Amino acid sequence: MSLSLSLFIVAPALPRAVIGSGDVRTRRAIGGRFKRDMAHDDEYFASEIEAGAPTLYEALTAVVDGGPFGATHTFQYGYAYRMICAFHGRRVVGNSFSPFRFGWLARVDEGLKSIGVDAVQVSEFGYGLPSPLPQTDLPGHGVWSPQDCAAALTQYEAVTEEQLADLDPEVREAIEECAGWLREARAHEGRGVVGFMS
Secondary structure, eight states: OEEOEEEEEEOTHHHHHHTTOOOHHHHHHHHHHTHHHHHHHHHHTHHHHHTTOOOHHHHHHHHHHTOOOOSSOTHHHHHHHHHHHHHHSEEEOOGGGSSEETTHHHHHHHHHHHTTOOSOOGGGGGBOOOTTSOOOSSSEEEEEOHHHHHHHHHHHHTOOHHHHHTSOHHHHHHHHHHHHHHHHHHHSTTOEEEEEEO
16 A cells, blocks of 8 residues: 655645634635646545545545544545645645555665654654644654654754765655755745645
8 A cells, every 4th residue: 555745845834724614714725726636636536435425525524524524434534624824835846745555654764763863753743633633644744843854854954974985865755845844844934844645
């Protein structure tokens, strides 16, 4: 089974504040901007929707309203929250993380740690959704706060070329991509990285 990360440079508090806000204008703006994407996702998950899953717009409505959330098919609320992050943020490239096999994030984390970067871990993007959203296996979700990004970038900028040369080439490429996300976050004050694994 292959997995993928979707990553956004965003002030983490912005999408988080949408959950339970009841903000109809924001919900409509998100629905309008991603209308085509939602139709595509609903087509992809047609069998799950027929079995009782909410459509993506229904899931978005529930997230904005703070519920009610169905006990099954909770994955849709995660994808709705990902859409909220996309609306408030800027997507960044994750070529080394799309697709990837199970265990890859741990390998990259080991590489980061081996060169002295421990303020962030890519495996953090595989955890659960923020409360009060129901938990689901996929998509996973995680946040690198602006402070975490700044600390990690400081650590990365202290890494020597010799340390990088000692890394497995694929791991090095992935770490250099992570450094790009960190630089992007630094370039936009108050923003961090929000990621989703699916």
